[in-house]
Amino acid sequence: MNSAVIEVLAPRYGIAWYPWAVQYFFLIAVSYSALLLTVPGLLFGKKNYESLAKVALLVTVSCTLVGPVALLADLHQPLRFWHFYANLTPWSWMSIGSLLLPVYLVLVVAYAWLAWRPAMQVQAQGEGWIARLSGWVSLGQWHASRWMLVVAGLGALVLSVGIMVYTGAEVAIVKARPLWNTYWLPVMFVLTGLVAAAGLVILINRLMTGNDQEVNEQSLKVIFVTMVLSALVAALWVSEGITGFSPSVEQAFASLQRNPEWRAVAIYGLLVGVALTLSAIAMLRRPGWIGRSWLAGLLAVHIGWTFRWMVLMEVQTVAKNTAGYYHYAIEAGSSGLMGIIGTFGLWLAALLIIDILVPWKKSLQASSH
Amino acid sequence: MDKIRRALLGQIAKLTAGAALVPLSSIASAGINDQPPRREGDPEKRYAMLIDLRACIGCQACTVSCHIENEAPLGNFRTIVSQYEVEHEETGNTATFMLPRLCNHCETPPCVPVCPVQATFQREDGIVVVDNEACVGCAYCVQACPYDARFINEYTQTADKCTFCAHRLDVGLLPACVESCVGGARIIGDIRDPDSQISRMMKEHYDELMVLKPEMGTAPHVFYLGMDERFVSRPDAKPAIWDVRDQQGEEVGYEFSGH
Numbered sequence: 241m242n243s244a245v246i247e248v249l250a251p252r253y254g255i256a257w258y259p260w261a262v263q264y265f266f267l268i269a270v271s272y273s274a275l276l277l278t279v280p281g282l283l284f285g286k287k288n289y290e291s292l293a294k295v296a297l298l299v300t301v302s303c304t305l306v307g308p309v310a311l312l313a314d315l316h317q318p319l320r321f322w323h324f325y326a327n328l329t330p331w332s333w334m335s336i337g338s339l340l341l342p343v344y345l346v347l348v349v350a351y352a353w354l355a356w357r358p359a360m361q362v363q364a365q366g367e368g369w370i371a372r373l374s375g376w377v378s379l380g381q382w383h384a385s386r387w388m389l390v391v392a393g394l395g396a397l398v399l400s401v402g403i404m405v406y407t408g409a410e411v412a413i414v415k416a417r418p419l420w421n422t423y424w425l426p427v428m429f430v431l432t433g434l435v436a437a438a439g440l441v442i443l444i445n446r447l448m449t450g451n452d453q454e455v456n457e458q459s460l461k462v463i464f465v466t467m468v469l470s471a472l473v474a475a476l477w478v479s480e481g482i483t484g485f486s487p488s489v490e491q492a493f494a495s496l497q498r499n500p501e502w503r504a505v506a507i508y509g510l511l512v513g514v515a516l517t518l519s520a521i522a523m524l525r526r527p528g529w530i531g532r533s534w535l536a537g538l539l540a541v542h543i544g545w546t547f548r549w550m551v552l553m554e555v556q557t558v559a560k561n562t563a564g565y566y567h568y569a570i571e572a573g574s575s576g577l578m579g580i581i582g583t584f585g586l587w588l589a590a591l592l593i594i595d596i597l598v599p600w601k602k603s604l605q606a607s608s609h
Numbered sequence: 610m611d612k613i614r615r616a617l618l619g620q621i622a623k624l625t626a627g628a629a630l631v632p633l634s635s636i637a638s639a640g641i642n643d644q645p646p647r648r649e650g651d652p653e654k655r656y657a658m659l660i661d662l663r664a665c666i667g668c669q670a671c672t673v674s675c676h677i678e679n680e681a682p683l684g685n686f687r688t689i690v691s692q693y694e695v696e697h698e699e700t701g702n703t704a705t706f707m708l709p710r711l712c713n714h715c716e717t718p719p720c721v722p723v724c725p726v727q728a729t730f731q732r733e734d735g736i737v738v739v740d741n742e743a744c745v746g747c748a749y750c751v752q753a754c755p756y757d758a759r760f761i762n763e764y765t766q767t768a769d770k771c772t773f774c775a776h777r778l779d780v781g782l783l784p785a786c787v788e789s790c791v792g793g794a795r796i797i798g799d800i801r802d803p804d805s806q807i808s809r810m811m812k813e814h815y816d817e818l819m820v821l822k823p824e825m826g827t828a829p830h831v832f833y834l835g836m837d838e839r840f841v842s843r844p845d846a847k848p849a850i851w852d853v854r855d856q857q858g859e860e861v862g863y864e865f866s867g868h
Binding site for chain 2: 333
């Protein structure tokens with residue numbers, strides 16, 4: 241263009257999805273990823289993965305319980321949530337998600353309940369209110385067969401695939417936002433979810449179970465593999481944009497052209513990603529360093545959360561029609577900072593309540609047979 | 610308490626009854642993210658708008674009259690006229706370009722299939738509307754619209770957008786923006802009626818008409834006459850009145866509230 245264009249009056253469009261959405265996407269991704277981490281130890285009964293399964297089960301249950309609260313809060317009319325069920329809309333990804341989510345939640349809770357039940361039944365023999373509560377929660381002393389746990393676990397796994405697909409597709413189908421409109425986005429959500437879940441497992445392992453080295457090692461391996469895969473996906477996405485193989489990725493690049501802030505974001509992402517991958521290798525190779533895995537854990541959680549922040553919040557500041565970029569400043573109130581802190585606070589509360597009531601560090605049902 | 614419960618039950622009944630009336634075959638035939646069947650409105654008509662940019666002077670009378678007619682909150686617009694100052698880089702000559710924007714009432718509106726509760730739908734006459742008593746305010750449609758034609762109304766906490774003033778059209782009146790346009794730049798009508806002014810003008814200027822963002826595949830039904838193709842998609846422009854503060858940080862003008 242051989243002319244310079246100024247948009248004289250550019251209206252500002254506010255963001256429509258609030259940080260609640262980031263919290264939901266983060267918690268639900270950690271939930272389904274941590275669920276996967278319970279599989280070898282709990283579902284397949286592999287002894288050397290049992291410690292990992294214990295921590296991962298706690299992570300998956302706490303995140304599964306709190307995630308939907310954040311999702312509900314992101315509705316501008318949260319009390320109308322029942323409209324989802326009064327108007328089933330099979331052509332809308334969000335509607336499909338509203339059907340999958342409660343079933344997934346029930347199955348994850350059932351899976352955890354069956355896994356924790358033997359230890360709770362033992363706890364119920366004791367004295368005091370926790371023992372009485374354990375008796376009520378475990379619904380008596382009858383023996384639940386292992387097949388029940390397997391069915392609940394497999395069911396939760398099947399539904400978790402549904403959650404992965406729907407949360408990814410819901411965002412990726414939005415052609416109006418080229419930065420979202422790519423097949424790689426759902427893949428990236430799953431990969432960064434696994435990174436964050438493994439990171440959170442390492443942190444809980446450090447804070448609540450005495451820093452089990454086996455758990456650290458297994459989680460670091462998960463982080464390493466998923467980071468390498470993430471790098472591969474990012475490279476493929478970038479090459480699709482550069483070569484013009486995908487017009488929407490090409491458009492996505494064009495929408496960020498010459499924007500120094502987005503360039504800084506890309507460089508930061510690259511640096512943090514390399515730092516995490518290298519530190520995972522270093523900690524795995526040097527026996528003395530594995531005890532400091534929590535540093536990699538923090539970085540992993542940071543990557544998983546920040547990826548969602550960039551994708552869901554910052555992309556909304558890229559104008560669709562008008563010149564320039566919208567400025568988004570986090571509000572202090574419940575649709576901003578308080579929402580973010582509140583969600584994490586609720587998660588922490590869920591974690592601690594489970595920790596008080598459930599003897600989750602004791603043997604899981606997997607090993608009692 | 611009882612009153613609320615009664616209202617709630619009434620609404621559930623109304624909604625479930627409504628769901629029962631949707632033929633099952635039509636649901637089965639719509640794949641994920643396909644356009645659902647249209648409902649309400651006159652099936653004999655297809656409303657569209659032609660904007661003759663040669664007649665637009667950028668006075669924003671449409672913006673103001675729409676704002677008053679539809680009571681949009683301050684800072685949100687169902688229609689607005691984008692104004693561009695174009696400077697030739699070699700000669701330094703400047704010109705202005707006006708581009709009224711509104712909902713395009715697309716033939717395949719991407720905002721409709723995403724709605725999880727069928728609150729937003731396309732009428733048989735092509736007009737895309739929102740039932741704000743059903744809307745849950747998930748803002749998925751706001752994300753899906755490539756034209757930024759939708760917003761969450763802070764008063765109703767539901768999705769809001771241009772309806773071609775359907776409430777006026779249905780009683781034989783013109784939309785507020787058309788009524789107030791001093792240049793007569795906005796022409797609305799039924800494109801299925803070959804004798805309507807819009808049909809005649811579309812026939813006459815068929816080769817010159819342009820729509821916004823055709824690459825989105827939405828088949829917009831707001832047609833522009835006298836359009837410059839550099840403005841069809843997001844123009845390569847710099848924002849001017851955006852941060853309305855002077856160098857000392859003092860507010861020098863009206864900043865759109867709420868942001």
